[in-house]
Amino acid sequence: MSAKASGAHRAEPKGSRAQSVYRAIRRAIIEQALRPGMKLPEDSIGEQLGVSRTLVREALGRLSVEGLVELKPNKGASVAYPTLEEARDVFDVRRSLERLVVQSLAGRLTAQQVTTLETHVRLEDEAQGRDGPESIRLAGEFHILLSEMTGNALLDRYVQEVSSRCSLILALYGRPHSSECAVSEHRQLIEALKRGDAEEAMAVMDHHLEAVAARAVLAPRNSADIRDLLAPFARKEGLKSS
Template sequence: MTDPNSSTERKSRAGNLADGVYQALRRAIIEQALAPGTKLPEDSVGESFGVSRTVVRSVLARLTVEGLVSQRPNKRAEVASPSLAEARGVFQVRRGLERTVIESLAGQLTAEQAGELRAHIAAEEQAHGRDGPESIRLSGDFHTLLASMTANELLIRYVQEVASRCSLILALYGRPHSSECSVNEHQAIIDALLRGDEATAVQLMDEHLMAVATRGLLDLKPARERDLKELLADYRGRLTAS
């Protein structure tokens, strides 16, 4: 029987807590609840989630590695604000990575994977016009779901990172766009993959990512200032519920 007070068990609980805060804070950034440039003082974030500054520091370091948070010496951490040049570079890398995903999956999807993709498309359609943040998250999740089906751990990690960064970029430079259009594009990609039509699937994915980049990278959108604890309140609720 495991001793709940043992050092191993305490480390496990601490690790789970840090991971929960990481997931919640990452989601708040991707769903654009936290706009680029939002300050992330360790004490305020810690109070929002009911955790120590040590936990917050480890979470912010993890998000910094992923490019979602910016930390400079003697400066407070903040949600990253990539430049236009950096943004274009991210989209360029993403196009290459997702081409590799398509080449790996064309004609190789199992019936179970096809069902999982169709279920995801159905969720995207339900979210259309109902919940902006959920629609944004599901749109990105489509790409990470595809990558996960390659079983290539390095490719999965890189696609997840660039997809997250692209969500951040669109929060900074994007314009309102039709999520329905994105859903239709996703469906067309799945259809080509299931037919084993690699050339068409690659073309569709590339056109899709170019369309996403075109919808963004245009006008800088000023964000309305809101209190950090107010912004994170809902995400703390999700943390306690999980």
Template sequence: MAKKVSDIGGGRSQAVHRALKRAILDQALPPGSKLPEDSIGERLGVSRTLVREALVRLSQEGLVELRPNKGAVVSHPSLEEGRNLYLTRIALERLVVETLSGSLTQEQIDTLSTHIAAEEAARTEHAASIRLAGEFHTLLAQMTGNASLIRYVNELVARSSLILALYGRPHSSECAVSEHRELLDKLIAGKTDEAVALMTHHLDSITTRALLPRKDSLADALHAYAVAEGLA
């Protein structure tokens, strides 16, 4: 049983939020899971007040649903919502690319390179690879220094990471790592138009490469599996 510690200071509140967010994105707390404040507080060694604050913040990010008189649960977004989120992300992250192209510092380049290496190392870990892929995009947003852009990209990335965890095909993130590396190269070189085109393609392709089709026929849905088994 964890020992409760003082709730004084924003650092502990941030830590509770980060712990719950990572558990959700890593699918340790899958969609639909109940999130009782007392149990979470006991496990993390904090007050229910801090847990409630974290849950409210997570609900604002779209990762938790707060149900009146029923408590909180991990969100279960629809696939259609995922498609709409990626359309919005494309518009915002084009701005991120335009802002950063040709202006990355060596420290920022090193940070991004280290992160991409971590993504490559986690290729076989589905939940971790999704989380790390999302964090690459939030890192880029943070480097713009634009507070509004940072906030909205962070929220959209968190929500779309949950959607990928729900609907993504196994190993769907494998291609994304090489695309992140290529994107970084174009940003360093200041090739803005190419970087914007790559980011657009990168995010758009997730809806077809990683997210399951919504209205395919039975034949279309089974085609890839038939090919894999030598049946087509």
């Protein structure tokens, strides 16, 4: 085996591990374990995940591009802390993007895509009342599934970014709500898309996102140790968890 091939082979585990670190931190933010404004020290995160500070730094850099992490010179990284004005802007953009999504999908879903969406909604049903963070994640993933089905890579990328930002905003300004409403509206969306009723699908999406945005109130911040908060996400990614 050539030195070049051997080097490429050795690089694969690092890439996979880097992706696991990124996913673990991202999921901890999306599921609101790491709350807005919380400091993200590279050494503590690296210790908890059993990886180098370099991999942690790479993951935080990726998350900063997505708007989930803020990087400040001489101050390090922290979970992004959007203002109420920024929160309103994000929801306005998301509403416009998701109208485009359902408009492009109305009457065009394949049988397999319908099955995928209906299966996902059943998972949302099962998560109700059992695991708040899991419900949050599944609700966001439903919208990402829709954007992926458009086949428009740019639209999908933007929807994923604003959906992540919305999860962050709800961690900061959100108040408790019934997930039953969201699941019911997801079912209504699927039915409207199957019928090819773009106007109804857009109306359901508008109502759905307006209801989410209306839940904005100031929430208390979490001051728990970051290593304890990251532990379950480290285990899910097969990383060290002390």
